[in-house]
Structures are given as structure tokens and as C-alpha cells.
Amino acid sequence: MSDPVLAVDGLSIAFQTRRGPLPAVRDLSFSVGRGEMLAIVGESGCGKSLTALALLGLVPPPGRVTGGTVRLEGRDLLALDEAALRHVRGARISMIFQEPMTALNPVLTVGEQIMEAILEHEPVSRKAARERTLALLERVRIPDPARRFAEYPHRMSGGMRQRVMIAMALAGAPAVLVADEPTTALDVTIQAQILSLIDELRREQGTAVVFITHDLGVVSRYVDRVLVMYAGRKVEERDTRDLFADPFHPYTKGLIAAQPRGLAARPQAGPGPAGVARERLTEIPGTVPALAAMPPGCAFAPRCPLADDRCVRTVPPPRPAGSGLVACHHAGESHAI
Amino acid sequence: MRSDTATPVLSVSGLSVDYGTARGVVHALDDVSFDLAPGETLGIVGESGCGKSTLARAIVRLTDPSAGTIRLGEKDITHASRRDLRAARRDIQMVLQDPAASLDPRWTVGELLAEPLAIHRIGSRADRRGRVADLLRKVGLPPEAAGRRPHEFSGGQRQRIGIARALALEPKIVVLDEPVSALDVSVQAQILNLLTDLQRTLGVSFLFIGHDLSVVEYISDRVAVMYLGRIVELGDRDSLWRRPAHPYTRALLDAAPRIDGPAAPAGPGLTGDTPSPYDLPPGCRFHTRCPNATDLCRHEAPATRELSPGHLVACHFPDTGAEPSSSARFGSGI
Amino acid sequence: MARTDTASLPPTRTDFRDRAVGRLLRRPSALVGLILLAGILAMAAFADVAFPGDPLDMAGSPLLRPGDAAEFPLGTDMMGRDLASGIFHGARVSLLIGGVAALVSLVIGIGIGALSGYYGGRVDRALMRVTELFQTIPPFLFTLALVAILQPSIATITTAIGITSWSGLARLVRAEVLRLRNSELAQASIILGASDARIIFLHILPNALAPVIVSASILVATAILTESSLSFLGLGDPNVVSWGGMVGAGRETIRTDPHVAAIPGVAIVIAVLALNLLGDGLNDVLNGKGERR
Numbered sequence: 001m002s003d004p005v006l007a008v009d010g011l012s013i014a015f016q017t018r019r020g021p022l023p024a025v026r027d028l029s030f031s032v033g034r035g036e037m038l039a040i041v042g043e044s045g046c047g048k049s050l051t052a053l054a055l056l057g058l059v060p061p062p063g064r065v066t067g068g069t070v071r072l073e074g075r076d077l078l079a080l081d082e083a084a085l086r087h088v089r090g091a092r093i094s095m096i097f098q099e100p101m102t103a104l105n106p107v108l109t110v111g112e113q114i115m116e117a118i119l120e121h122e123p124v125s126r127k128a129a130r131e132r133t134l135a136l137l138e139r140v141r142i143p144d145p146a147r148r149f150a151e152y153p154h155r156m157s158g159g160m161r162q163r164v165m166i167a168m169a170l171a172g173a174p175a176v177l178v179a180d181e182p183t184t185a186l187d188v189t190i191q192a193q194i195l196s197l198i199d200e201l202r203r204e205q206g207t208a209v210v211f212i213t214h215d216l217g218v219v220s221r222y223v224d225r226v227l228v229m230y231a232g233r234k235v236e237e238r239d240t241r242d243l244f245a246d247p248f249h250p251y252t253k254g255l256i257a258a259q260p261r262g263l264a265a266r267p268q269a270g271p272g273p274a275g276v277a278r279e280r281l282t283e284i285p286g287t288v289p290a291l292a293a294m295p296p297g298c299a300f301a302p303r304c305p306l307a308d309d310r311c312v313r314t315v316p317p318p319r320p321a322g323s324g325l326v327a328c329h330h331a332g333e334s335h336a337i
Numbered sequence: 338m339r340s341d342t343a344t345p346v347l348s349v350s351g352l353s354v355d356y357g358t359a360r361g362v363v364h365a366l367d368d369v370s371f372d373l374a375p376g377e378t379l380g381i382v383g384e385s386g387c388g389k390s391t392l393a394r395a396i397v398r399l400t401d402p403s404a405g406t407i408r409l410g411e412k413d414i415t416h417a418s419r420r421d422l423r424a425a426r427r428d429i430q431m432v433l434q435d436p437a438a439s440l441d442p443r444w445t446v447g448e449l450l451a452e453p454l455a456i457h458r459i460g461s462r463a464d465r466r467g468r469v470a471d472l473l474r475k476v477g478l479p480p481e482a483a484g485r486r487p488h489e490f491s492g493g494q495r496q497r498i499g500i501a502r503a504l505a506l507e508p509k510i511v512v513l514d515e516p517v518s519a520l521d522v523s524v525q526a527q528i529l530n531l532l533t534d535l536q537r538t539l540g541v542s543f544l545f546i547g548h549d550l551s552v553v554e555y556i557s558d559r560v561a562v563m564y565l566g567r568i569v570e571l572g573d574r575d576s577l578w579r580r581p582a583h584p585y586t587r588a589l590l591d592a593a594p595r596i597d598g599p600a601a602p603a604g605p606g607l608t609g610d611t612p613s614p615y616d617l618p619p620g621c622r623f624h625t626r627c628p629n630a631t632d633l634c635r636h637e638a639p640a641t642r643e644l645s646p647g648h649l650v651a652c653h654f655p656d657t658g659a660e661p662s663s664s665a666r667f668g669s670g671i
Numbered sequence: 672m673a674r675t676d677t678a679s680l681p682p683t684r685t686d687f688r689d690r691a692v693g694r695l696l697r698r699p700s701a702l703v704g705l706i707l708l709a710g711i712l713a714m715a716a717f718a719d720v721a722f723p724g725d726p727l728d729m730a731g732s733p734l735l736r737p738g739d740a741a742e743f744p745l746g747t748d749m750m751g752r753d754l755a756s757g758i759f760h761g762a763r764v765s766l767l768i769g770g771v772a773a774l775v776s777l778v779i780g781i782g783i784g785a786l787s788g789y790y791g792g793r794v795d796r797a798l799m800r801v802t803e804l805f806q807t808i809p810p811f812l813f814t815l816a817l818v819a820i821l822q823p824s825i826a827t828i829t830t831a832i833g834i835t836s837w838s839g840l841a842r843l844v845r846a847e848v849l850r851l852r853n854s855e856l857a858q859a860s861i862i863l864g865a866s867d868a869r870i871i872f873l874h875i876l877p878n879a880l881a882p883v884i885v886s887a888s889i890l891v892a893t894a895i896l897t898e899s900s901l902s903f904l905g906l907g908d909p910n911v912v913s914w915g916g917m918v919g920a921g922r923e924t925i926r927t928d929p930h931v932a933a934i935p936g937v938a939i940v941i942a943v944l945a946l947n948l949l950g951d952g953l954n955d956v957l958n959g960k961g962e963r964r
Contacts, residue, residue: 260555
């Protein structure tokens, strides 16, 4: 791959508490190339949203970045001061959130807000900014942009608001778009529209996309590469196709197996209703360990069918496997389960 | 309506719910009919505003219907008095979406599970303690859980408590309103397995409300697809997934990506938003987003018709064609 | 048979209430409020032991200053009454009136608020009109008028304060009950077939209590202030000593012997301050502000 647009190396984030720092993301490294879509997947509490915020220097207290670098086009964002960061945010890297309503200003029209985003970063006239705004609204497929320009966010549907957020994020033509669960609050037919829009934008404009999600189905359809996080660490990173065809890490295997299977997995013409044969889903026993009670070795060991002494004692380092990396002592043999 | 002859435990007919609001009247539910057989799971699926939650609330009489009937077995509870309802509630229970919000944080789990029995004056205190232990075992929680309060449990464990509470009265029907939507995938699998096991051992019927198609597909024997207050298609799970007849059902199935599904959507997908329930389109409510809409659809609401035994659709031009080639729909999975 | 959830339960945490008390005690301002209040309660409890006899009787020479005579540590007023004895016995009256008046107002406020919020509709509209009526009349003038008509006594003063101070509380309770009535908590109970009384008393009110407890401490403080003001204006119960009455009695000598009015004045300030500090602390702890986890 050519030079990555965004390269994260050894990123660590901890919550500062009365009882000392509580690590939430540990030693996380990944990179994204131009026009590439990387998904960070994991269950709630795995640190994926915190990672997304760290990419823009937005980790909220009591969280703090405790180590590592986030290089955007060669420049380490974590070394920048707030003023310099503001310059980069929105211009070179922007973000969209799960609930656009929280990120939009309720007392300004959507047009004004997008214009502000443009004027913030470029010395253009208001007239030019207005033109650009209308073009952006059209770009994100908002019907009747001139009318929508003057509308307030609360008058719009969830899908429309997310389009406005995307238009705003694109105002500075950023190199990287971070999308934190952008469709989780939307209906599936609207989700499909928004995801195709993001997909199309990165193909046409070469924007690199870091896509935070818990939905493996969405990942399988739209994403090039997947990074699976568990309890603050990367456990596997693979090309999407390979990951779903042959997951290496027992946690990834568990996640995929826990998904209800579709029609293709069922025998043709099952018995009548009320007697449908239902295959049991594969459960991952137990729950994610609490931050304050992280095991010393592999965090997945307490739930893992393969765990042995080594897993309990030492954290497995990520090592190359297939098209990516896996952090498991048993990765080679894990085909057995 | 269904091929087997078992008397339905629940029979809903022509059910409508209107809300008066400051912005006008909302027809949240319009002429909905279906039966639920003993031991069966009927899935109700649709997007926000389709009326699936209103339907659930109307069936347990949290909301008053404006037309139609709801029968529990032989008994019409559509307009039952509070007194009559109290007795009826032993037969129909509900699991709410957010157990954290529906379990009183001040009560212990033991107290919460004994409450339904106390309300209906079932058993002595000692009997109830035994029942609580039994319920906890049924939903896979240790007996010590009885002494803890809800906030001490994880989301999945709390949902187990919610399920145990709904089962305390040994109902014939449990309405499940998005019971796994707030849970992580691995925990979701635990709860779905639990529900399947409980149904097998207790013979209870489920009405499963959901928006996640793969979950509804997994748990349901039959599925009803709703759009803007109406059932647009109803049929057994496999015929619905193999031969969706309503264009909305097809779009819904196409739009939801799944790991063992096709890498790209089969069709172009739906454009536009769901119309506002305050301002419903005339004719077929789906015509504003339907790729096949004609003048007929714009002016006349389609009647529900039976395509094959048990497979109902409300569309002027249902897709009755052959099953799409497997490569197009699910053969090219990863 | 279901598989057991293999995740072991987390270790038992202490009860919510224990933690609330613990957190309250860790707040310096709330702790100061509690200590001051405990002091005032102790004064009221031991008034007869420390100062036997009627505090309204003449005990020594008039207008002694604090320190003038060892037996009158706080001095005497122009009638020769022991100020220290008055403060101790007055604490009883102030706390009694404050407490009972707050109780009257809590009963009315919670009752009306709960009915209004739970049943809504016509019941709500009727009760809220009555509440608004009470809110539009300035509470102090209303109390003054009631006491003047009914003749001042501890009972009439307490009732009058209680009757005039519940309207804010009723609105607060109504809002909480309305919220909880539409919550999944109440809906879950309705589906189980619970009666209205069970839902209101066992599920809704206990969960609506936090803001009520906070405003109760402020109600007591306000009632103490109101009683003091009435007494100062000469509308106190003439047969008992109260702090407000003592301030009123010291008014005439305020230039020559300010301590006669100042000492009971300080007592009022401390009592009201203590209750307010406690109220703030309770608000932070019960309404979950201030502490993150």
C-alpha cells in the first residue's frame, strides 16, 4: 500500500480515576489508505468509540490519551495544541456521530451550519460559501437543497439529519472521515441509503473512512478491512473477505457464530409453522470483563475455549496471519474449534 | 386463515388505534388482523413508525383500541373492564425493551419476581420463595440473584430477569417488544437461545416485535411485515424470505446486510423517507417509495389477499414470480 | 432447561441507601449542616434539663450582657428573662413548628401532586387550578391573614404555614409522577395487573422521593423563617418562647443592647443555614450530581 493517510501507532487511552488510571484502549495500531474503508468492530465497552474520538483529539475527561501517535498525512495530531488541532479538524479529518441531533445546533438552519463549517476553514465570500453549501446538500442527495437550506434540524428526519452531518463533515474536503455508528439509530432502508452514500463518497473523492460499528452485517457489505477490538485491544485485523471466510481469533469466531444464520443456512422447505427446526446460536459465555478487573493475560481468556496457562499469564502480541494480524497464542491451532 | 386447526390463543381482528395529538390525529394502527397459535412465535417486523410497538401496547391493553377486536382464546378483551383485565393478564404478559427501566431499582430481584404472584394472590410467602427460585433456574440465573438489586446485573442478565418476571404467572402468550435490541451480539445469542428453550419446555406463544431482520427471521415461525400502521405481508418465515411478494418486504430484506448474505444489495434500494404518520398518502401507503407504483396504487388501497395458503399480501401487484436465482440473492456470500 | 448464565454475579455492592448516606457524609457542607442541625436538636431535647423552669419568667436583672453574670452566659433581656434559656426552649418551638408545618405541606403536596400526575385529564386540570390559586397569593401575607383570623397559637400557626406552602411541592411531585407513570416501570406493573394504589405507593412514590426529600429540608427552613417573622410582628403564640418572638422583644433595645435581638437572630440564621446546607448536599447525592460514578 502507498503511504497511509492516517497511521495510528501504539495508541493508549485511560480514564483518570481516584484509584489511578484505568486503561480503556491499549497499544492500538492501525493505518488507513486513501479511499479505503476500515471498520473497527467490537461490543459495547471495547474502546472503539473512544478510539474514534482520539483520532480527532476529542477524548472527553476523565479519559486521556496516555501514549502513542496519530499521524494524519505525516503530522502527529496528538502533539498539536488545541488551536492547531481546530485547524485540522473539519479540514483534514472530520467525524459523524450516531445521533446527529446532538452535533447539530438546534437554533441555526442546516444551511447556515454548513456555511459556518466552510467559512471556518476557508477565506471565501458568503456568497461562494452558500453556493458550495447548496452543492454539498445536493452531493449528499438531499432533495430540493434550496428549500432544505433554510430548514432547522428538528424539522428533518433522522436520515436527512445524518445527510446534513455528512455534508458538514465534507465541507473541508477532508482526507479522513471518522464515522461512529452513523446508522445505528436509523431504519434499515435509510441505513442502506446512508451507507451507499458514504461508500460512494470515498470511492469518488478518495476519502479514507474509519467506520466504527457493532454490526457485522454492515461490515461485510461495505468495508475493505476489519479491525476487531476486545476489551481495549486489537485482537484481529484482516481483509473483510478473509475475516468472514476464516476468522482466526476465537473471539472473532464467537462473534460471527453468534449471528443468526439466514435462509442459505437452512434446509429447503422446512416443516410447517410452529415446528420450524431452529439451530441453537453459538453463545460466547460470560461477559466482557470490567475495566477495573482486567485479567493480566489475554482479556478474552476467561471466556475462551482454548485458554491455557500461557493465555492467563501473558498478553498475546499481534502477529502476522493471512492477510492481516491476530493476537492469540493459539491462532495457528484455532482452526480446531 | 392458517392451515392447521388449533384454536388460536390470540386472535386480533380489524384492530385500529388512533391517537389524538396536538398536531392532529395519528392513525397508528389500521385494520390489523392475525391469529397466534399455541406454542407459535409470530414475528412483527417493520421500521420506526410502522405501528409495531403500538400493536404490542394495544394487545396488552396499555393503549385503547379505536376499532376491531382482541380475543384471548374465547374471551374478548377489547373493551374489558380493569377488573376483567386483571384476570386476563395472567394469560398474556410482556417483556419490555429496556429491563433497566422496567425493573424497580429499589426492589430486590426476589421481590420483583414474587410481585406478580402477590398481585394475583398466588401461594403463600414460602410458596412464592420456591417459585422465585424456580423462575431464576428457568432463565439461567443462580439462586443468589434473588437477594440482589437490578443494577448489580449486566444488560443480558437484567433481560433474563425481565423474562422471568413475565413468566411468573405462567402465561399462554408473551409479547416481546424488541427484547434484544439493546444487547451486544454475543449476549443477544444467549437470550435468543433462552427464549427458544423456554418455548420448547413451556409451550408458550410469543409475539416477537423487532426491527432486526436476522433476529426476527431466526426466532419466528411466521412473520408479519408492517408499514405505516398496516400489515403489508404475512406468511410463514421461509416463504416470506424465499418469495417476498410485497415490494416493501423485498426492499427490507435487500437493505439489511448480513454476513452470510450477498456482498451487494440486489436492487437499487428504496429512495426517500417514510411519510409522516400525520399526513398519510392516499391509496396504498407505500406508493410514494414503491418502484412499481401505478395510478391504481395512488388512488386505491390494496385489499389483503391470500397468495398461497397462509401467505397474505396487501399489494395490487404482488411479486408472484418464481424464486429468484440463488446466486443473485444469497449464493455469493463471503 | 436453560443453560445457566456462566458469568458469575458481580460481588455484592452495598445498598443504594447506605451509599447515599456515605456520600452525603463525605460532603463537607452537608456534614456541617448535619452537625449544626444535630446541635439544635440536642438543645431542644435537653432544654428542660439545662434550663428548668419557664423561660418566660423573670430570672435576673434586666439587660445583662453576655459575660456579665456567670449564671446568664448569654445575658438577659429588658424583662430580665434568661436569653440562653430562651434559645434552648425556642429551638423546640421552631423545630416543632418547622417540622409539623413541613409535614402538613408534604401530605397535601404529595397527595395532590400524585393524584394529579397519575390520573391526568380532568382530575389533573381541576387540582392544578387549585394549586395555581394558592401559588398566586403571596404565601407570607396569606399565612399572616390566616393566623390573624384564627388567633395565634402553635397549632394555628403550624396549620397556616402548612396550608400556604404546599403548592410548589405539588407541582414537583406531579411532574415526577407524570414521568414515572409513563415510564416502563409503571407500564410493567400495569401489565402484571397491579392496582393503582400498588403502583402509586410501591413503585412511583418511592422513586419520586429524591427531589421531595430535598425540598422538605428547605420547607422546614422556610417554615422556621415564617414563624419567626410572624412572632416578630407579634403574631406568635404568646404562651411560648420562640426565636422570632425574642428578636421582636429585643427590637426596642436594639441601639443600646443589640445582643438581645442579635443572639436569637443568629440562632435563626444557623438553623436555616444548616437546613439549606443539608438540602444542597441531599440534592447532589440523591439527584446524582457531583459524582461521576
